[in-house]
Amino acid sequence: MDYEVVIGLEVHAQMRTATKIFCSCSTSFGDEPNRNTCPVCTGQPGALPVLNRRVVEFAIRAGLATGCRINSGNVFARKNYFYPDLPKGYQISQYELPVCEHGHLDIDAGEGETRRVGITRIHMEEDAGKLVHPDDRSGVSYVDYNRACVPLLEIVSEPDMRSAAEAVAYLKALRDIVMYLGICDGNMEEGSFRCDANVSIRPRGQEAFGTRTELKNMNSFRNVQRAVEFEVERQIDVVESGGAVVQETRLWDVDKGITVTMRGKEEAHDYRYFPDPDLLPVVIDDAWIDAVRRSLPELPRARCGRFMATYGLAADAAGILTGSRALADYYEAAVERFSRPVPVANWMISELLRHLNDDNIGIEDCPVTPDGLGSLLKLVDDGTISGKIAKKIFAAMYRERRNDPGAMVEARGLRQLADGGELEGIVDTVLAEHPAEADSYRGGNRKVFGFLVGQVMRRTKGTANPGMANDILRARLEG
Numbered sequence: 001m002d003y004e005v006v007i008g009l010e011v012h013a014q015m016r017t018a019t020k021i022f023c024s025c026s027t028s029f030g031d032e033p034n035r036n037t038c039p040v041c042t043g044q045p046g047a048l049p050v051l052n053r054r055v056v057e058f059a060i061r062a063g064l065a066t067g068c069r070i071n072s073g074n075v076f077a078r079k080n081y082f083y084p085d086l087p088k089g090y091q092i093s094q095y096e097l098p099v100c101e102h103g104h105l106d107i108d109a110g111e112g113e114t115r116r117v118g119i120t121r122i123h124m125e126e127d128a129g130k131l132v133h134p135d136d137r138s139g140v141s142y143v144d145y146n147r148a149c150v151p152l153l154e155i156v157s158e159p160d161m162r163s164a165a166e167a168v169a170y171l172k173a174l175r176d177i178v179m180y181l182g183i184c185d186g187n188m189e190e191g192s193f194r195c196d197a198n199v200s201i202r203p204r205g206q207e208a209f210g211t212r213t214e215l216k217n218m219n220s221f222r223n224v225q226r227a228v229e230f231e232v233e234r235q236i237d238v239v240e241s242g243g244a245v246v247q248e249t250r251l252w253d254v255d256k257g258i259t260v261t262m263r264g265k266e267e268a269h270d271y272r273y274f275p276d277p278d279l280l281p282v283v284i285d286d287a288w289i290d291a292v293r294r295s296l297p298e299l300p301r302a303r304c305g306r307f308m309a310t311y312g313l314a315a316d317a318a319g320i321l322t323g324s325r326a327l328a329d330y331y332e333a334a335v336e337r338f339s340r341p342v343p344v345a346n347w348m349i350s351e352l353l354r355h356l357n358d359d360n361i362g363i364e365d366c367p368v369t370p371d372g373l374g375s376l377l378k379l380v381d382d383g384t385i386s387g388k389i390a391k392k393i394f395a396a397m398y399r400e401r402r403n404d405p406g407a408m409v410e411a412r413g414l415r416q417l418a419d420g421g422e423l424e425g426i427v428d429t430v431l432a433e434h435p436a437e438a439d440s441y442r443g444g445n446r447k448v449f450g451f452l453v454g455q456v457m458r459r460t461k462g463t464a465n466p467g468m469a470n471d472i473l474r475a476r477l478e479g
């Protein structure tokens with residue numbers, strides 16, 4: 001039997017606001033536990049929430065960037081459940097009237113194909129606190145409310161994805177967008193961008209959906225890929241062996257590489273949603289939506305297309321360079337300094353990104369500026385240095401945090417040696433020092449040529465113009 005996979009994703013993106021959604025406590029991550037708390041976010045009796053306007057603005061941004069309708073009147077609702085990390089006994093979220101609805105996101109479905117994934121809704125809500133279970137056998141658990149009331153956007157997709165790879169492509173595209181918009185830092189390890197996946201299978205050709213399971217606890221793209229793939233195989237096994245998939249929530253066990261039952265449908269919460277009486281409906285007028293629309297940056301997909309059209313980059317290079325807004329900005333600044341876009345792209349992808357990856361730092365912390373890189377490439381272009389020397393200089397610029405490659409080339413005596421007379425003298429010296437190799441070459445051993453070129457390079461500290469060095473050496477040996 002041939003099965004079709006059906007996947008829908010629910011993403012929680014933590015908003016990069018300075019303060020929480022309903023109080024003025026800081027949202028900063030990693031502070032001493034319970035430092036960023038007040039009566040509102042710890043749920044003290046009588047404390048009243050006040051909506052952070054910035055969160056609404058961020059929600060509008062996300063909605064516009066994903067083609068959603070922005071609901072001019074939307075309502076906060078209480079989602080009731082009991083858990084120690086939720087001091088009020090309910091989470092303030094949105095239910096019947098979310099801020100955004102009916103959007104979409106286009107993703108690459110491989111082989112040049114595009115798939116449009118529907119976005120059902122985007123709503124605003126508060127995050128819960130965090131339980132801490134120390135590994136010290138004390139039997140004590142702690143709760144940290146620093147995260148309680150930190151603003152989240154929940155972005156719910158339609159069940160439009162057909163493979164684990166598509167689910168990952170959607171997540172990557174969505175993460176790129178919220179990062180480009182500057183509304184979320186996209187950090188999956190710290191949990192500021194996280195997702196749950198609804199997964200089901202059905203015989204190919206059947207229209208009705210199969211019974212779905214919800215997967216939780218996947219904190220990287222790789223884990224999403226593995227968890228969904230495992231779950232699909234598991235469901236197929238269940239069906240093939242005559243059983244039925246049970247609707248339930250399953251946890252991804254990253255160490256074992258399997259999904260395990262967390263809770264069944266009968267244990268699912270009845271959240272008893274109702275409009276929060278402490279908060280007025282949110283009214284968004286057209287002027288506000290227009291103002292936000294005008295402030296939107298160019299989005300990753302559009303920018304990638306422009307990089308291909310304007311700079312003549314291949315799709316994969318354009319994709320890498322538009323992988324983050326900062327990287328794309330860096331590229332364009334470097335091209336402004338040195339206007340040959342393809343070599344700039346090649347250099348960034350090979351040398352620059354390799355250095356950054358080795359040190360595990362982002363482009364924001366790169367010691368070499370776009371101007372520095374552009375200046376270096378100019379030196380290669382005008383023949384002052386060879387590409388090989390340029391790599392050395394680049395490494396030195398990076399290491400010493402310097403951006404004056406011209407001065408560094410002079411100080412190190414690495415200016416390319418392209419003076420014919422001088423090179424001839426050096427070639428003669430090398431041949432005089434290695435008569436045996438020279439004779440061997442003349443006797444037909446062509447392999448020794450590389451050795452002799454190497455000697456010329458050594459004598460010139462690698463600065464000899466390689467083409468000229470080759471020509472002169474060959475002329476001397478064969479002339």
Ligand SMILES: [Zn+2]
Pocket residue numbers: 020023024025036037038039040041042149
């Ligand atoms: Zn607070």
